[in-house]
Amino acid sequence: MTLLAALHKAHNCDPWTDRALHAFVLDDVQIGFVQPRVLDAIRQFLRETLSDVLVIKEDGAHDVVTLAHGTSRAQRTAAMSALVAWMRARRIFPDPLDGWRDEPYAVYARAHGSASRSHVAFTLERAACALFGFATFGVHLTAYTPDGRIWVSKRSRTKQTWPSYYDNSVAGGIIAGDAPMASMIRECYEEAGLTEEQVTPYIKQTGCISYFHKTDAGWYQPEMQFTYDLALPSTEIVLAPVDGEAESFELLDKDAVLERVETLEFKPNCALVVADFFARHGMLTFENEEHYTAILECIHTPLRLPTP
Amino acid sequence: MTLLAALHKAHNCDPWTDRALHAFVLDDVQIGFVQPRVLDAIRQFLRETLSDVLVIKEDGAHDVVTLAHGTSRAQRTAAMSALVAWMRARRIFPDPLDGWRDEPYAVYARAHGSASRSHVAFTLERAACALFGFATFGVHLTAYTPDGRIWVSKRSRTKQTWPSYYDNSVAGGIIAGDAPMASMIRECYEEAGLTEEQVTPYIKQTGCISYFHKTDAGWYQPEMQFTYDLALPSTEIVLAPVDGEAESFELLDKDAVLERVETLEFKPNCALVVADFFARHGMLTFENEEHYTAILECIHTPLRLPTP
DSSP: OOHHHHHTTTSOOOGGGOTTOEEEEETTEEEEEEOHHHHHHHHHHHHHHOOSSEEEEOBTBSOEEEEOTTOOHHHHHHHHHHHHHHHHHTTSOHHHHTTOOOOEEEEEEOOTTOOSOOEEEEEEEGGGGGGGTOOEEEEEEEEEOTTSOEEEEEEOTTOSSSTTOEEOSEEEEOOTTOOHHHHHHHHHHHHHOOOHHHHTTTEEEEEEEEEEEEOTTOOEEEEEEEEEEEEOSOTTSOOOOSSSSEEEEEEEOHHHHHHHHHTTOBOHHHHHHHHHHHHHTTSSOTTTOTTHHHHHHHHBOOOOSOOO | OOHHHHHTTTSOOOGGGOTTOEEEEETTEEEEEEOHHHHHHHHHHHHHHOOSSEEEEOBTBSOEEEEOTTOOHHHHHHHHHHHHHHHHHTTSOHHHHTTOOOOEEEEEEOOTTOOSOOEEEEEEEGGGGGGGTOOEEEEEEEEEOTTSOEEEEEEOTTOSSSTTOEEOSEEEEOOTTOOHHHHHHHHHHHHHOOOHHHHTTTEEEEEEEEEEEEOTTOOEEEEEEEEEEEEOSOTTSOOOOSSSSEEEEEEEOHHHHHHHHHTTOBOHHHHHHHHHHHHHTTSSOTTTOTTHHHHHHHHBOOOOSOOO
16 A cells, blocks of 8 residues: 555545535634534434533534533533533443543633634533534654664554554644653653653654544544654663563664555554654655655644634 | 744745645646736737647636646646746746746646555746745754854845845755755855865755745745754854855854744744744643644645645
């Protein structure tokens, strides 16, 4: 499979062009995408619970889900939490809700027409974000050695998502209240046993990638990953499993990494991080990759949703 | 001025949302944006010359300019050349045509619905591309020294565009038939006196940036710049003017470069290259820049036009 085709396993949809989706809107700014099956569930929830925070505005074929104007972050969080708990109790959407993690994610909004930085509208369980097409944010690290080899991890065979697939050196989702760099440094220890002293002198934030992923079950996941490089000073610093998320780590040369991407052995969004790393380091070039500009465009898909 | 505001001097429009524009289309794929004043000129040209290669398809408020199906690259190039020569002879659009450079640029197209690589539809004088909103492509190099200082050039005070503004270390447009890396290496010598032997061991392609620029005269310029880093091994390799495009070169530290970007002393699109360099090298981070994600999105605006 070509590299571009492999990357399209991660960025595989455009919810903005799916006419069947309804909008989740806050202060006149769209923050998510609601499928008809979810809208139906919200309608039933509202009939049963009489919530006055969560609101459906009927708008012909394209209804809008919103949260009542003037509500606080705590009120919005409580309303969304009640909705998701109700869905979970009724087992309406076992995929994705059976993947419950007890990790609150921040959902962002911003004032309409404003160029100002967005704010956290509310928090929501990680596993529930896909139900509403809310953007989620993560951190991905590529650790490499002076001889140009790259550390990759193999995901635990017992992980709910993408078991036994290759992953970047270290990666994780950003929990509400966390800043990307702090989150990245903590994950380095929890997943790979790299201490803050081993990481801090060599880690560099390098940008972010963004894309839309549609899961096999049809859920839309707008995602943005903050990327980091860790230029290890020697091969003596070794990544090793700590919390069991990663089963093992391997130090592979560039060609071996690329081959595993093209044979789809990498978790799809991790392949995007690999491509970005290769492009930034001059290993993927206009001259050696016929889909060069298409690949870069795929890595940098604008979400058109509020981001941190 | 904030960094984001400075970058919006370069990426300052979205022609896809300007309802006054007509489309330039080839094989059912849009390749440019035609303003009403240009459409009027094309109509007059067609009345006077009876060209059968260039065609206007009337489509109510939004007419479409196209080139007859089945024409060769040479025929298309001749037709566009005749149109532009006609405009130039009548001095209809002194801006931008007085900036004539005798540099043919490649205009790309691709088969409708195909994921295949695009092809060169025809070539057109560089100065004329803005008349039709055709995308243009360039190369921009950031040369830096082991102590982290960055080489910037000051554009000649006699240059037609952006005289005396700061520019990246070396930059130029890609002429039809050229590959980006070859173009970059040649510019390194022509502008800055860096020989191939000084450049080749240290140069790295790092990706590309893309954006839409609207000139003061109202012309839309979709642009993509291939970016390169040149990690010079010492401060003894010195950049110096050769062809007069650059008047002088300075070795500035990071803060001095950023300050000149924020005071708008940089040519706008070069500021985007600076921001991309800073982001890739961990100097611009989520933690130190409140508009971090907006800046990265601004640097990576999808053109939605065929690219090399």
